[in-house]
Amino acid sequence: MKAALNSLKKKLAQLGRSMLVPVTAMPVAGILSRIASDDMLNIPLLKTAGDIVFGNMDILFALGAVVAFAKAKDKVSPMVASLLSILVLKATFASLDDTINMGIFAGIVVGCFTAWIFNHSKEWNTPKIFDFFTGEKFVITLAPIFTVALGYALSYIWPPIQLLLDGFAIGIARLGAIGVFIFGFLNRLLIPVGLHHVFNSYIYFNLGSYTQPDGTVVTGEMTRFLAGDPTAGLFLSMFFVVMMFGLPGAALAMYKCAKKRKSEVKGLMTSSAITSFVTGITEPLEFSFMFVAPQLYFVHALYTGLAGAVCYLLHIRLGFSSGGNIIDMTLNWGLGSNVILMIPVGIVFFLLYFFTFRFLINKYDLKTLGREDDFIDSQEITEEEKDRDPFQQELRLHGQEDRREPWRSGQYRKHRQVYDPPARRNSRRFSDESGQDQADGRQGRGHAIGYKHSDHHRLRGAQRHVRDRADHLNHRFPCCLGGIIV
Template structure:
């Protein structure tokens, strides 16, 4: 079970790699449209991304699971895996289209093939094809078999997936509400990406005037499907109004002597959500302190999706459900103006509910907690540097690595949008209290040897320094 959880975490992380290419692709596709700049050659770059999602996911998943620092050969293995599968399916059953699921399966097969055969020895005459090159041969053989198998069984699986999608769609507002509720609820476990992937990139089908077929709420909306966007519109209410309201409630509920500090942190959190669609720094500031508050938040998110569906609001995003996508996609959306009054209502709902619960139940949110003393080993000069606010990312990375037991205790380390994810060899030497002293938003331990440190947008810079330290000490 522990291994299963760890692999699910890796799968969620691997899916973020191809997603990184989508915000800009979506923006340029929208800006190059006929009703805006009308420059098709710019839009072609966006189509290159959204027209090859299966390939991107195959490469991303392979890189995520390949056990090596140099990801070049694994990436090529992932490409060969999806290319072989697609060509094989064309022969087996031309009607089969596995979409991103084909990419994910290909990535998993490619990663397993690479990890299993990367050190393969061959007779001297074939030595050129041995070692890291051997998986390139093996993956084509394995994926040919995969194509034969899925040529027979995928129509059955696809029927099941379509039934699930139809169930969500047939449930109408309730289906959208359930999706958004689960989307928020799964964030603490890092599994929301798995759920999002299906809805964003595989739910529903749309054939454009040019004859191209697009799947997924996000992809269909960007490519002009007037029916897409119902599953996405509620996120604008949450990101642009709900999260800022939570920030205001936490600030107002803070003790007087802490208000200035909380104002800066929560103000930044509200702006980040409104402008960049990044919510985890705010959500992790209270989800473990008060799971009740977080369930309320998830319920309100589901309610936002429910209400937006009832008002037939259809608007999508690629950069995120923030002011950027709202303004750019406003002209092709349906009833997008209603996001504003609905958002104001939810702002009030979020604010008064959170403020009341924090005060009534004396929840120790930011600015209300009992001060935690640094350990006796922390000297005064160190305390000045020992926070994210210092922007000394090299120092932060060094202290994090020390708290995890040094480079020799790191089995794997990577980052996503806001989290530093670390797998250790021996969890008994990890100093969790020391990590908390570094000014991070929180720590999640999904399995015995896996940690997720909630850092925020600065995680990219800390991860870069973290990698350097591991490489130098390794």
């Protein structure tokens, strides 16, 4: 059961990463659409180019899903098959029931379905007359054909699911500030497992619908806002508060709490805060404390939801194409409402993040950057272990002291083996307090004696050489007597 859950988690994480493909196309499309709108440059051709991306998000999701799950180095064939399959699926729905609207889920299903066909068909054997079509290219033939059957099955399966999702959207919208808080909280909380894109995609690209003046229907909070929907943007404004103000406050707190390497921490925190403010990319900052201090990350998720609730109550409406950053804020200021209120709200959240993070880091001694424990490669051996060391015993018998460097004397090499020459191993000088010979294969803490009595007959010829060599070294280098570290 645990293995099945881990496998499911891995697949969902793969699916989440696949959704980065369409997300990467959003910034340029959003900028083109925004700067070409009527209240800015008024260039219809550029606006059409941007709207094409938003109108074909299902195709982008199909390509992203097939890239994630197709098991091949060269994924051109499954990508072509996925493109053909999503077109076939849309045509199938149009002929069976034109009210079916799967949105981005159509792309996800088709992409996964095409990848499954590819992974199973690329090794199939066919008559030699069809060799050109088999192998990795076989999916281009098979996927569109099987997609017709898939579309027929989905025409019965999807309508109830669509009603359920519509109910979810209506329910979270009716919850008002609480619904926005839940969305913001889960948006951040799912990042460590890579599932936030799965959750975000429905809100961004499917929640609600808006008909543009030219008759084009767009869906999703992000696309509706950029298309000019006066009701969109309430689910997105929180990210400007967190990315432009909150996380830079957290970065300042972590720098102030650093105890060492302050210049290094300052550089890293400054660059991460600027990245978050200018581009809306928060991963460098979030991953700096996500795993070393999960308490801070949980607070960060709570504050994200709280920022959403505050913006909703103040009716701060602002959307983005790439993220909650200063660029999108500047470009989309005219499309939003009460945007000016975001500045005082942001300052409050900057202070809230700063003081909360600083308090928690100092209170619980959280190991954020600059507060890590010193890394010790291996613990020093105890005095008792030194007493049992044959090398140390040999030194004491000759009235010598260990003048070797610590790394050579074995103080930082607990798990190395110590070769005790057979001539000395048979001596009772190396017995412990109980009288048991340590050289008979017994393992002391930090030292493993490498020879047993059963090996004596194999070492007869080497005993005399080792003893003579040890005496020679003792004469020339008294500090080098004793066990040989191997």
